[in-house]
Amino acid sequence: MLVNRKAPHGTIYALEALEVALVAGVFDQDVSVVFTDDGVYQLTRNQDTQVIGTKNFSRSYRALEDYGIRKLYVEQESLQARGLATSDLVVLVQVVDAKRLGELMDQQDVVLSF
């Protein structure tokens, strides 16, 4: 399981975590990707980084499915705190509350966080 808790663009963690997810998909592992806290901002629509000159990788989250990664979880509490709904996101995700997210984490062999 990969856990994303940081906003995109302000730091590189989101982009480099996405690169890990894409590689993990190739390994045919049972990979889950979690977006919580500011990590939910990674998935917002309409990102346009042209004027800040950085890479716009937000559309690449759609490619996760092609890499066999279908388990995308977003924490409900984090979405709500930021006034976001699933319709604001670039990909289809499962919305889970904090309690359920904790249970999912418990089931993992490995948790990589960025």
Added chain:
Amino acid sequence: MLVNRKAPHGTIYALEALEVALVAGVFDQDVSVVFTDDGVYQLTRNQDTQVIGTKNFSRSYRALEDYGIRKLYVEQESLQARGLATSDLVVLVQVVDAKRLGELMDQQDVVLSF
């Protein structure tokens, strides 16, 4: 004015900010050094970094006076939130509340923050 808002040891900002303060003192400028938020932790007594292998620079704050830097300010609210008193600190400082600290900042030509 140099503003320290970060804890020592977890990141290098406190140590490298201290290096700036010492150099600024040499330039015979009217230098103030502020400790607020986790920056107040930079001044706590009894720091012993031997077992983590990093540099223990906490005693060097006492050297600031030798470099002509006598204006050390600590924000009262930050001390209180952390359960600290001036007797817990390695140097004599002026304790100011947030309002007064804001006024002091307003009087500066330059504010360097780390």
Added chain:
Amino acid sequence: MRFAILVNAGPYTHQASDSAYRFTRAALEKGHEVLRVFFYHDGVHNGSRLSVPPQDERDLPKLWRELAERHCLDLVVCISAAQRRGLLDASEAQRHGKDAYNLSTAFRISGLGQLIEACIEADRMIVFGD
């Protein structure tokens, strides 16, 4: 037990590299196996051979190097993270037309597959970072 370690932050700037080093050393001293230390994000700077810290400070790239020699540790720097940040080994430097390289010989450059493989093979993966 078989451990794998991920280091996500640069030496000196964050304590994370120190923590990772001390954890790794403690694990080895207790007889555990550390099958790989993977350096990602700014962690790649741990592999610099040009670092010259002040004499009264620890030399982290050197500490890693010595630990690796003593325990045959596999220290792997992520290639894409390293290229962005200007950390190259001799062959990478040549490939990109650079006349110098700065990766310590105790480290090797490889892809993210090495991280995933370590996750699969290790009993525990421990992450240190910013």
Added chain:
Amino acid sequence: MRFAILVNAGPYTHQASDSAYRFTRAALEKGHEVLRVFFYHDGVHNGSRLSVPPQDERDLPKLWRELAERHCLDLVVCISAAQRRGLLDASEAQRHGKDAYNLSTAFRISGLGQLIEACIEADRMIVFGD
């Protein structure tokens, strides 16, 4: 107006270097003077000449270099921060017995006095960092 800029974070890892670059360029385009850009903490990595970012990403060390050439910018990397982090110019490398250096020629290495001097001489000091 005379600006001085302080960059406290490494390129790519934090957006701070991008912000500093874009602010500096905007200031110059509006006819202001930028008397120095000082790179401290991980900011020193902006001066790397070994950085090889992916082709679809910006090359920050190169952007700084080009901006410096166009506007005779004074790009100064802090010597103590750079030594810790393995960033050396040719003469520093020689002094420390290293057979390679990695500082771009568009940057120069100097002490913190250059930061204090910039604070004194500039009308405004703007800090970008982590």
Added chain:
Amino acid sequence: MAMLHTINKSPFERNALDACLRIATPGGSVLLIEDGVYAAIRGTTVADKVSTSMKRLSFYALGPDLHARGYSEAQLIDGVQVVDYSGFVDLVVNHESVQAWL
């Protein structure tokens, strides 16, 4: 004299915005840049904090950083003004000094 405060950290992740709002004196300006722009968005749990502070401080957000994060002018808290890098430079010129709350 009026000061320009820059905040580049997310208000959900760090305490930079809180520190600035606690310490900054009335009449100053706050420019939200990088991940700091999330504080300028309407309908979040930090929006009230920003709205309330508008009596004392002027708020700006850097447009390029807003757009990079998928937000537009229409989603901002009422009263937050948007500037580009050129406007950022003007703000620096028009204030006596600048403090970055890193």
Added chain:
Amino acid sequence: MAMLHTINKSPFERNALDACLRIATPGGSVLLIEDGVYAAIRGTTVADKVSTSMKRLSFYALGPDLHARGYSEAQLIDGVQVVDYSGFVDLVVNHESVQAWL
């Protein structure tokens, strides 16, 4: 299965502790390291949060990081256990998996 959570950020500066306490399931352990150890100190504004969570989670603090920051065992919130790096390794061995709240 019981999980070990590591927190290396100051609870005053970042939201890592809050996130961990919100999400971690009962029966797990929290190891405070680096600047995270400030959360283990008695008498701060975050101490109550930690005390309250002790019903659900076990708390540990890394001794070397405590001492580096000038704190001793005597200043900890009741119930926080101190370990050294060797104890850190044991905690990792004795939990099913580890999650770092960076």
